[in-house]
Amino acid sequence: MRPSPARLLNILVPVKRAVDYAVKIRVNPQKTGIDTNVKHSMNPFDEIAVEEAVRLRERLKTHVKSIKAITIGPPKSLDTLRTALAMGADAAVHVQHGEEGSAGPEPLSVAKTFKAWMEKQKEGNKIDMVILGKQAIDDDLGVTGQMLAGLLGWSQATFASKVEVDVEKKQALVTREIDGGSEELRCSLPVVITTDLRLNEPRYASLPNIMKAKKKPVETISPADLGLDYTPQLELLKVEEPPKRVGGGKVGSVDELVEKLKEAGITAV
Amino acid sequence: PHALVFLEHRQGVIDSGSLSALTAAEQLGGQVSALITGGEDHVRDLVLKAKKLKGLTSVLHSSSPQYVNPLPETLSPLLESLLSKSSSFTHVVSATSSLAKSVLPRVAAKLDVPAVSEVTSLSHDTSSNSTTFTRPIYAGNAIATVRAPASIPVKFFTVRSTAFSPAQLQEGSEAEVVAVNPVQVNEPVTEHIKTTIAKSDRPDLGVATRVVSGGRALKNAETFEATLYPLADALGAAVGASRAAVDAGYADNSLQVGQTGKVVAPELYMALGISGAIQHLAGMKDSKLIVAINKDPDAPIFQVADVGLVADLFEVVPELVKKLKT
Numbered sequence: 163m164r165p166s167p168a169r170l171l172n173i174l175v176p177v178k179r180a181v182d183y184a185v186k187i188r189v190n191p192q193k194t195g196i197d198t199n200v201k202h203s204m205n206p207f208d209e210i211a212v213e214e215a216v217r218l219r220e221r222l223k224t225h226v227k228s229i230k231a232i233t234i235g236p237p238k239s240l241d242t243l244r245t246a247l248a249m250g251a252d253a254a255v256h257v258q259h260g261e262e263g264s265a266g267p268e269p270l271s272v273a274k275t276f277k278a279w280m281e282k283q284k285e286g287n288k289i290d291m292v293i294l295g296k297q298a299i300d301d302d303l304g305v306t307g308q309m310l311a312g313l314l315g316w317s318q319a320t321f322a323s324k325v326e327v328d329v330e331k332k333q334a335l336v337t338r339e340i341d342g343g344s345e346e347l348r349c350s351l352p353v354v355i356t357t358d359l360r361l362n363e364p365r366y367a368s369l370p371n372i373m374k375a376k377k378k379p380v381e382t383i384s385p386a387d388l389g390l391d392y393t394p395q396l397e398l399l400k401v402e403e404p405p406k407r408v409g410g411g412k413v414g415s416v417d418e419l420v421e422k423l424k425e426a427g428i429t430a431v
Numbered sequence: 432p433h434a435l436v437f438l439e440h441r442q443g444v445i446d447s448g449s450l451s452a453l454t455a456a457e458q459l460g461g462q463v464s465a466l467i468t469g470g471e472d473h474v475r476d477l478v479l480k481a482k483k484l485k486g487l488t489s490v491l492h493s494s495s496p497q498y499v500n501p502l503p504e505t506l507s508p509l510l511e512s513l514l515s516k517s518s519s520f521t522h523v524v525s526a527t528s529s530l531a532k533s534v535l536p537r538v539a540a541k542l543d544v545p546a547v548s549e550v551t552s553l554s555h556d557t558s559s560n561s562t563t564f565t566r567p568i569y570a571g572n573a574i575a576t577v578r579a580p581a582s583i584p585v586k587f588f589t590v591r592s593t594a595f596s597p598a599q600l601q602e603g604s605e606a607e608v609v610a611v612n613p614v615q616v617n618e619p620v621t622e623h624i625k626t627t628i629a630k631s632d633r634p635d636l637g638v639a640t641r642v643v644s645g646g647r648a649l650k651n652a653e654t655f656e657a658t659l660y661p662l663a664d665a666l667g668a669a670v671g672a673s674r675a676a677v678d679a680g681y682a683d684n685s686l687q688v689g690q691t692g693k694v695v696a697p698e699l700y701m702a703l704g705i706s707g708a709i710q711h712l713a714g715m716k717d718s719k720l721i722v723a724i725n726k727d728p729d730a731p732i733f734q735v736a737d738v739g740l741v742a743d744l745f746e747v748v749p750e751l752v753k754k755l756k757t
Contacts, residue, residue: 186709187569196573269536270545299690301568301575303548305536308503312537317620318503320533323684335624340529341637342685343628347502350620359674359691360684395545395583399563399576407716409735416750419722422738423755426720428641428699430755431667 169329170227171351172287173215175251176276176294176306177208177233178266179242183299193400198263204242206364207295209249210357213364215293216250218327225329228252228287234275236262240380247375248367254380255279259392267385267392273309278388280314289352291334296321296356307356317349321358327351432461432555432562435491435513437525437535438481443473445480447638448526448590450597455590456524457486457598459555459562464520465606466513467492468506468613470499482608485601495613500623503534508614510538514585522562527589527694539587546587547577549694551594562586570690570713592637593696593717629683631670636686639669641699644688644715647675648704648726648744655681658745659703661752671695671715673705689714703744707732724748 181187182201190197204212212231219226231246232255233239243254257275260266267275280289297304311318317334319325323344324337332351337344339358349355367375385392413419423429434456439446456463463486467477471494481490491513497505514520523538525531527549539546551574552565560581568575579586636642643663649655655676663670672682674689688695690713700718705711707723707730715721716735723736724744733739740747 181569183710187572189573196569268545270540270543273540297691299570302570302690303546304532305539305546305548308533308536309540309546311503312507312540318533318537319621320503321529338529339684340626342635343626344684345626346624348622348624353620360678395579396547397578397580399578401568402574402576404567404571404574407721407735409721409737410733410739411737412733412739412741414740416740416742416747416754419738419740419747419751420754423699423722426699428666428720430665 169225169332171222171225171290171327171329172227173218173229174276174280174289174292175208175211175215175229175231175246176292177212177231177242177246178205178295178298179233179235179239180205180298180300189401189403193402195265195401202238204245205295205298207297207299207357209364210359210361211293211295212246212249212251213362214325214357217362218325219250222327222329230255232276232279233257234259234272235266236260236264238262243380244375245367247378248372249365253378256380256382257385257388258382259385265398268394268396269303269306270309270395271390271392272306273313274390275385275388276310277313278390291351292354294356296358307354311354314352314354317353319347319349319353320356322355323358323360325355325361432459432521432557433519434459434461434463434522434524435520436463436465437523437531438465438467439526439528439530440467440469440473440477443476445477446526446528447597448528448592451592451595452524452526452590453484453486453598454595455550455553456522458553459522460557461521462488464489464491468494468498468501468509470494470496478608482606483600483604484598484606485604486598487604487606489607489609491609491611493611493613495615497616497619498613500626501530502619502621502623503537504619504621505616506534507538507541508616509611510534511541512614513611514538514542520585523585523587525589526592531589535587535589542585544583544585544587545579546589547579548589549591550588551591553588564588567713570710571716572709591694593694629685633663634667634669636669636671636688636693636695639695640697641666641668642671642688642695642697643668643701643703644671644673644705645676645681645703646673646705647679649676649681652681658748662701662748665752665755666699668699668701673711702732702736703748705732706730707735
């Protein structure tokens, strides 16, 4: 029997263009959504995902064959893919959909899109590992990774704070954050990993890398190319401002503070 | 409607978040069943407790060595079989816990239906068989109202526990108990190695009625402890932290309050040396009384605080502890 060829990993990193985390969002007057005419950037958890893929290659060297970024969105989503490329992804896939400011597909459709794209990849380019953010900071749903793992029947490790890959054994050892502590899992590849805050600190792309990223290949496709339509299952009825909290009360001393606490019935136990 | 509530437990105690999920399920206005999974010994005891919970129609339980350290890969097949075409379940409900967040969307995808996360209110319309939910988006800076219409046969949602009071035990309640065969997964693709729970003698952050939280201004892990803990102990409060304090290593991950950490709504929330980034406010702004101590009079935390004190916390917190105790 011939020795099996060395294992090579193909990593897919789904990224989402979202309203920048520092923007104070405003609900639009029609109450159909928020004012999207504001600064956007890559969803911070997806930045962590790109960073992790790039660090895996830095550790595993040539065992990582490819890192591809994929996004779904209007033409401007290309900026987000370029950011991923500048951080170290090799190539990108843009599933072009919708107008600027329009609602994106539901997470289940997003997961189906990634699955459909992955199924089109030829032998040798099959994806072994999907790394994505645990949630997007716009809709705060946090379900896409789990849905994708379910559709594929793959191992899943959500809220990862540490990832080690043994290429020969085709395993990932993942530490994940859980309520009140942490948990360690051994996942057989292929695997879907969702990133938590403390997995790593994403790098800033250097200017030369930003320039290089402009030359990296981006494949543009449509949902129809993958046999998908994005008709939502849920109906968004309205978006509103949350009730305003009236704060701003001040005291001038610890004595006054203790007094206020007592008024509220709060004393030492 | 007929809701299936995923009832979680730790060390033989039902999680408070699951009890809030039960309350939310009851508001749908139909039958409510709870599902308890785990090892045989734990499950047997838990069923005896759970069947006395108010509002429960039945308690389903399933035991297997595979459910002792629950994984989405081993639990999903059980849920899928319970929710197969012939089932009467119309809703699947859980707390917004790390386990339920991992399991429910996986199962929902298999059934080709969406999952609605962190619901804060709901109403079910029987005539149209649709359920309407509200949930915070953009770190709580907007509230979305979404409707799951009749075309979604099983409606999955997780519940924000601060928005629903936990279900109580009720004298005389006796829900029907139904054993469900486990669904054995041969050679699971994921193996549990170990779980590490950060030990603390203080109340659990998620359910505490008082929380004392610290931010980056606490300087380091030693001063965080030396300054915050005496105050927390004087008040019988849980300890929380801002993301900055966790990132700087002053406090454990599990203590983070905010958009991506714990969402709390205690009677008293004290923010010490926390500037009040929107991501932090998302995790605590529904607290009843918010007290903030910060050197910077312009810190955004003061805009939501009922009682603000502009001061050096290293000076005033020890004084506060002393005066609270007298």
